[in-house]
Amino acid sequence: MDVAAHPVEQHEAHDHIHPAPTGFIQKYVFSIDHKVIAIQYFVTGLLFMLIAGSFAELMRIQLWNPKGTFMDYHTFNQMFTMHGTVMVWLVLIPLVTGSLGNLVMPLQIGARDVAFPWLNMLSFWLIPVSGLILFSAFLLPDGAPAAGWTEYPPISIQQGTGGIFYCLAIIVVGISSTLTGLNFLVTIFKMRAPGMTWTRMPLFTWATFATALINLFATVALSAALLALLFAQAFNVPFFDPARGGSPILYQHMFWFYSHPAVYIFILPAFGVISEVLPTFARKTIFGYKMIAFSSLAIAILGFAVWAHHMFPSGIAPWLQIPFMILTYLIGIPTGIKIFSWMATLWGGRIQFTTPMMYALAFLGTFSFGGITGVYLACVPVDFHEHGSYFVVAHFHYVVGGGAVAAFFAGFYYWFPKATGRMLSEKMGHLSFWLFMIGLTGTFMPMHWLGLEGMPRRYASYEVFAKAFPDAVFWNRFESLSSSLMVLSVLLVAINIIVSLRSGRRAGNNPWGARTLEWMISSPAPYYNFKKIPIVLDKPYDFTQPLPYRNLDDEHQDPYPVPSEAALPRGATAAVGA
Amino acid sequence: MAVSAKARSSAFLERASVEARFHDVDPVYAETRDIRTLGFVLFLLADCILFSSFIFAYLYLRTSAPVWPPVVDGKQIEHLDVAFGAMNSIVLFGSGVTMHFALESWKNLKKAAFNFWIVLTIALGLGFLSGQAHEYLSAPMTWTGSSFGASFFTLTGLHGFHVFAGVVFLTVLAIQANRGVYTGSKYFGLVAGTLYWHFVDVIWVLLFFLFYLW
Numbered sequence: 001m002d003v004a005a006h007p008v009e010q011h012e013a014h015d016h017i018h019p020a021p022t023g024f025i026q027k028y029v030f031s032i033d034h035k036v037i038a039i040q041y042f043v044t045g046l047l048f049m050l051i052a053g054s055f056a057e058l059m060r061i062q063l064w065n066p067k068g069t070f071m072d073y074h075t076f077n078q079m080f081t082m083h084g085t086v087m088v089w090l091v092l093i094p095l096v097t098g099s100l101g102n103l104v105m106p107l108q109i110g111a112r113d114v115a116f117p118w119l120n121m122l123s124f125w126l127i128p129v130s131g132l133i134l135f136s137a138f139l140l141p142d143g144a145p146a147a148g149w150t151e152y153p154p155i156s157i158q159q160g161t162g163g164i165f166y167c168l169a170i171i172v173v174g175i176s177s178t179l180t181g182l183n184f185l186v187t188i189f190k191m192r193a194p195g196m197t198w199t200r201m202p203l204f205t206w207a208t209f210a211t212a213l214i215n216l217f218a219t220v221a222l223s224a225a226l227l228a229l230l231f232a233q234a235f236n237v238p239f240f241d242p243a244r245g246g247s248p249i250l251y252q253h254m255f256w257f258y259s260h261p262a263v264y265i266f267i268l269p270a271f272g273v274i275s276e277v278l279p280t281f282a283r284k285t286i287f288g289y290k291m292i293a294f295s296s297l298a299i300a301i302l303g304f305a306v307w308a309h310h311m312f313p314s315g316i317a318p319w320l321q322i323p324f325m326i327l328t329y330l331i332g333i334p335t336g337i338k339i340f341s342w343m344a345t346l347w348g349g350r351i352q353f354t355t356p357m358m359y360a361l362a363f364l365g366t367f368s369f370g371g372i373t374g375v376y377l378a379c380v381p382v383d384f385h386e387h388g389s390y391f392v393v394a395h396f397h398y399v400v401g402g403g404a405v406a407a408f409f410a411g412f413y414y415w416f417p418k419a420t421g422r423m424l425s426e427k428m429g430h431l432s433f434w435l436f437m438i439g440l441t442g443t444f445m446p447m448h449w450l451g452l453e454g455m456p457r458r459y460a461s462y463e464v465f466a467k468a469f470p471d472a473v474f475w476n477r478f479e480s481l482s483s484s485l486m487v488l489s490v491l492l493v494a495i496n497i498i499v500s501l502r503s504g505r506r507a508g509n510n511p512w513g514a515r516t517l518e519w520m521i522s523s524p525a526p527y528y529n530f531k532k533i534p535i536v537l538d539k540p541y542d543f544t545q546p547l548p549y550r551n552l553d554d555e556h557q558d559p560y561p562v563p564s565e566a567a568l569p570r571g572a573t574a575a576v577g578a
Numbered sequence: 579m580a581v582s583a584k585a586r587s588s589a590f591l592e593r594a595s596v597e598a599r600f601h602d603v604d605p606v607y608a609e610t611r612d613i614r615t616l617g618f619v620l621f622l623l624a625d626c627i628l629f630s631s632f633i634f635a636y637l638y639l640r641t642s643a644p645v646w647p648p649v650v651d652g653k654q655i656e657h658l659d660v661a662f663g664a665m666n667s668i669v670l671f672g673s674g675v676t677m678h679f680a681l682e683s684w685k686n687l688k689k690a691a692f693n694f695w696i697v698l699t700i701a702l703g704l705g706f707l708s709g710q711a712h713e714y715l716s717a718p719m720t721w722t723g724s725s726f727g728a729s730f731f732t733l734t735g736l737h738g739f740h741v742f743a744g745v746v747f748l749t750v751l752a753i754q755a756n757r758g759v760y761t762g763s764k765y766f767g768l769v770a771g772t773l774y775w776h777f778v779d780v781i782w783v784l785l786f787f788l789f790y791l792w
Contacts, residue, residue, distance in 0.1 A: 115613050178624055186617045190609075220624045224631030228732070237721055237728045239635060245648045245725030250638050254631060 017112070020527035030125075032117035034102045035525055037124050039419060041098035042412075044127055045091050046494065051135075052086035053487055055079045060480035066473055068461035076460035077146035078138075078162075084149025085134065085166065089173045092266045092404055094127050097180060097215065100269055100411045101208045103419055105184060107518035108202045110193025110536065112529045115186035119179050126176035130169045137165035148458060150255060153240040153248045157233050167230035174223035177265075181215025184208055193517070195536035200548075202516045202540055203292055207272025210296040214261045214268070214303065222258030225251060252314055256307035264303045266400060268296055270367075270407030271338055274360050277410050278342050279541050280514040281357035282349025286541045288341035295334035302331050312383045321380050328378035332371070339368055354512070354567070355429030359410035362437050366402025370395055373448070391451025397444045401486075409436070409493070416497075417511050421523040422504030423566050428496040435489035442482025446475040509554060511567035515540040519561070520552050611766045618770045622777045625740075629781055632736065636729035636788065648724045655726055656718040663790040666709035667782060670741070673702035674779040677748075681772045684755070687762055696752045699775070703745040710738050730789055737785055740778050747771055 021027050031037060059079050062070040071079070106114055114120050137144040142160030145151060156163040188209045192201070201209075229251060231237040238244035240251050271292075279286045286292065308316055308324040342364060351357065373395040377383050386392060409432075416424050447455075453469045455462060466472045510519040517534060518525070531553045538548035546559035640646055647655035680695035713734075719727035751771045754760065760768060 116617060182617060182620045182624065185620055186613055189616055190613045216620060216624050217627050220627040221631045224628050224635075228632070228635060231728075231732065235722065237732065238723075238725060239639075239728050239732075244650075244723065244728075245639060245643055246728065247639060247642060250635055253638065254635060257631075 017528040017531070030121060032113070032121050033527060034106050034114050034117065034120060035419065037120055038099050038101075038103035040124050041094045041102060041127070044124075044131075045095035045099060046490070048086055048090040048094070048131060049490060050487075052083050052091055053490065055083040055086070057483060057487060059083065060483045062460060063462070063476045064480050066461065066463045066466035066476075068463075071460075073460040074143065074146060077148075077458075078144040080458055081145050081148055081151075081166075082134070085145070085170070086131075087400075088149060088262070089170055090127065090131050090134070092400065092408075093173065093177055095408050096266050096269045096404055097177070097208070097211055098124065098127070100204075100273065100408065100415065101180070101184060101211070104411075104415055104518055105205050105208045106187060106191075107418075107521070107525060107529060108205045108516050109188065109191060109196055110517050110530060110534045111187060111191040112533075114183050115191060116183050119183050123176045123180045123183070126172050126179075130172040130176070133165055133172065134169035137162045137169075140165070150252075150259070151229065152255075153229065153232060153251050156229065157240065161233075164230060164233050167226045167233065171223050171226050171230070174219045174226070177215050177219045178223070181212040181217075181219065184212035185216060188212070193530075193534050193536050199290060199293070200536055200539050201293070203275035203286065203289070204269070204272035204516075206293040207268045207270075207275070207296050210300040211265055211268045213297075213300050214265050218258045218261035218265075218304065221254065222262070225254035225258065228254065249311070249314055249316065252311050253307070256310045257304070260307040260310065261300070261303040263399070264299055266404035267367075268299065269411075270363070270404045271296060273407045273411035273414070274342060274363055275338075276514070276516065277356045277360040277414050278345050279543075280414075280512050281352045281354055281360075282346050283352070283513075283543055284345060284349035285543060286341070287344035287347075288337070289539060289541065291337050292341050295337045298334040299331060302327065302334070306331060309378050309383070312380055313387045325378055325380050329375060332375050335371055339364065339371075352563070354413075355424070355426055355433055356410045356414035358430065358433045359406050359413065362433070363403065363406045363410065366398055366406060366437070366440065370398025370400075370402055374399060386451060388456050389451035390447040390455045390457050393457050394444045394447035394451055397440075397447075401440050401444065406436070406440075409433075412493075414512070415518075416500070417507030417566075418518055418523050418525065420501060420504075421507050422500045423507050423511060424496050424500045424504060428492055428499070432489045432492040432496065435485045435492065439482050439485030439487075439489060443479045443486065446479055450475055505566045507566055508564050509557075510561050511564045513561040513563040513567075515543070515547060515561060517549065520547075520549060520554060520557060522554075607764055611764075614766055615769070618773060622773065625777070626781075629733070629736065629784075632729070632733050633784065633788065636733065639725040639729060643725065647719075647726050650719070650724050655724060658718070658730075658790050659713075659716075660790050662709070662713065663786060666706055666713070667786050669702050669709060670706045670779060670782050673699045673706065674776055676702060677772050677775045681768055684760070684765055684768055689755075692755065693752070696748060696755075700745055700748050700752070703741055703748070703775075707738060707741055707745070710734065710741075733785055734789070737778070737781055740781070744771075744775055744778050747774060 020033075021031070028036060031040070056079075058071065059076065062068050062076055062079075064070070068076070102114070102120065106112070134144075140161050142162050145156070145159065145162035145166040147156035147159050147163065151163060151166055156166075188201075188205060228237075228239045232239050232241070232246075238246040240246045240248045242248070275286060275292055306324060306328045308320060309328045312321055312324075346361075373391070377386060377392065377395055413424060413429055416422075450469075450472060451457075453465075453472070455465050455469070455472060459465075462472060462476070507523045509522055511523075512519070517536075517540070520534065521530060532551050534552050535550040536548060537550065538545070540548065542548075543560075547557065547561070549557075645654065647657065649655075676695045676699045680692050680699060683689075683691035683695055714731070717727075717730070719730070721727050721731040748771055751767055754767065755765075
């Protein structure tokens with residue numbers, strides 16, 4: 001045996017720190033540092049959000065008049081298809097799991113990076129590739145995909161080549177997302193700091209763990225569904241063609257088996273963010289730590305058993321509909337456990353109304369609202385009535401806009417100081433919060449009653465409906481005006497970032513007086529994260545106890561952290577804290 | 579790579595130091611191997627989902643068809659040739675056995691035996707692939723003609739692609755092993771290759787049952 005051919009480098013296990021790269025390309029472009037990758041995900045996601053948001057605005061302009069003469073109907077179909085596709089796969093997944101998960105999770109478990117940093121870089125770079133494939137479809141003679149973000153056959157097969165680009169783009173995102181899930185799972189299993197047992201893990205990490213499970217297992221099923229659709233479109237393989245023994249319903253099964261859990265890919269990290277933000281700004285221990293942690297897992301597992309509730313009107317067997325209805329109701333239990341635990345966390349706390357806290361508090365309302373209409377839709381007869389209507393649009397946007405996006409902004413305002421070392425402006429933060437929330441309510445609340453009245457979704461014109469329900473014109477114009485507030489809000493976020501990077505106040509290690517591990521190191525975190533790997537003695541959330549860490553790099557860390565001057569509004573000097 | 583050493587639990591360090599004393603494994607490598615093994619097993623699990631999605635599709639189409647095999651142009655498709663399929667299966671399963679021997683020889687520091695077994699494994703893998711090629715050319719249906727053909731060619735095609743990737747994988751491993759990349763205590767690549775090859779075998783058991791025996 002040729003043992004000497006490759007001499008073994010003997011490392012001291014504790015002090016193995018790689019030097020930071022110095023070249024621009026290695027440092028900022030093809031970086032393998034999880035913190036830089038998180039920022040790359042964020043910038044990419046925000047850009048795609050502005051593009052997909054402008055598609056939505058174009059649709060709202062179209063719906064200003066019931067006749068809908070702003071664009072032709074085929075363009076409208078492309079707009080709503082691309083809006084959904086881009087928002088789901090190129091905005092929410094990069095922002096929520098890619099950006100927040102990458103930035104925070106390794107820091108929270110006391111690791112120096114994720115398990116496979118190179119794979120992490122690959123995961124990120126697949127996202128812009130996918131975006132290029134998807135957007136290049138606009139150049140095709142038939143235009144971009146136009147069969148809705150779900151791309152149900154047979155319409156998706158009949159529409160021309162756009163669907164092929166859709167399949168390719170989403171398979172690429174699927175691979176990226178699967179690799180991220182794998183990476184995060186291994187990181188959380190194998191790389192937690194000594195003493196960080198499963199029941200001492202911060203709740204955002206718990207949520208990331210549950211999300212990574214879905215990422216790994218469900219996303220492959222999506223790739224399979226789209227591979228089948230790709231074969232059907234490009235090579236005429238009859239998976240979905242009834243004339244040759246296929247079935248269009250089969251695609252819906254394959255698609256929703258992923259895409260229902262996919263909704264939890266956005267919402268579970270959101271739950272994690274809320275579980276971090278609420279105790280920090282209520283200055284109070286999280287209520288029901290274990291219940292919150294395990295209910296994330298319960299949601300992840302139950303989420304795999306409810307997919308057919310998207311298909312009640314598609315003609316699945318009646319004996320299948322009732323079990324799927326009941327299983328869907330069951331998801332309300334772990335979700336309710338979380339909502340009530342968060343409310344109990346707030347009870348008796350000393351609440352500080354910072355921007356992240358505003359988003360988190362609003363989340364409790366908007367997400368619960370969207371969740372309850374979801375329970376309502378899961379009821380088979382109601383779903384038959386509402387499935388093709390704006391009620392579904394309202395429900396979905398409350399869950400995703402008022403849930404995932406609101407919580408993402410909470411996490412963004414909360415961890416921005418950690419990522420950049422600068423504070424964001426609280427004034428602009430509050431303004432963008434109110435713009436977003438008023439815009440969200442104004443846009444999607446009226447859709448509930450429009451849907452109940454029977455306004456069909458995905459229509460480029462609602463002339464017929466407006467004859468039966470004349471108020472529809474007023475409400476649609478109201479929605480169109482309100483939706484622009486959300487665009488202003490996101491633009492304000494971008495301005496806030498630029499101003500903060502130029503002249504924001506220095507954040508210091510721990511501006512919010514939070515207690516999880518990421519706040520025990522400098523902001524922005526050094527390349528190696530932790531010089532000494534910390535030792536964890538307990539859960540992080542008990543504000544009445546000294547910090548449960550030993551071996552921290554910063555030996556002068558106050559055992560009872562309080563919000564710093566930088567986190568308070570200018571001029572305020574009073575000590576706010578535990 | 580993520581070789582950056584991260585010493586974590588004290589229990590881990592204890593275990594690693596025991597290994598180091600008795601097996602000459604340095605703790606950093608042991609840890610890296612742990613991380614990579616878990617990563618690779620999770621990759622294989624994810625791959626299982628890929629196959630099971632298409633198997634689900636096949637079961638769905640098959641159980642909802644009025645007759646099986648389906649009727650195309652007024653003629654029922656013939657069953658696949660079970661005898662030939664069984665022979666080809668034996669070739670693939672045999673390669674699983676030889677791969678097991680290859681890894682065991684490496685662990686026991688028998689390099690000549692390792693080379694013999696891994697070359698035999700690669701040859702059997704290629705044999706299976708040529709059997710598949712024959713099967714495709716003489717199949718009683720086409721990819722686009724019926725749901726049977728769609729499922730059969732997609733699933734066995736995916737599997738065949740995995741076998742092909744496995745043959746490439748094992749060839750690279752054989753070359754690396756002979757260049758001295760692996761040592762008596764550091765041979766994660768070979769373990770991964772063996773795991774992958776067994777995985778491909780297990781998938782074939784299912785496919786053989788679904789398409790030939792059922």
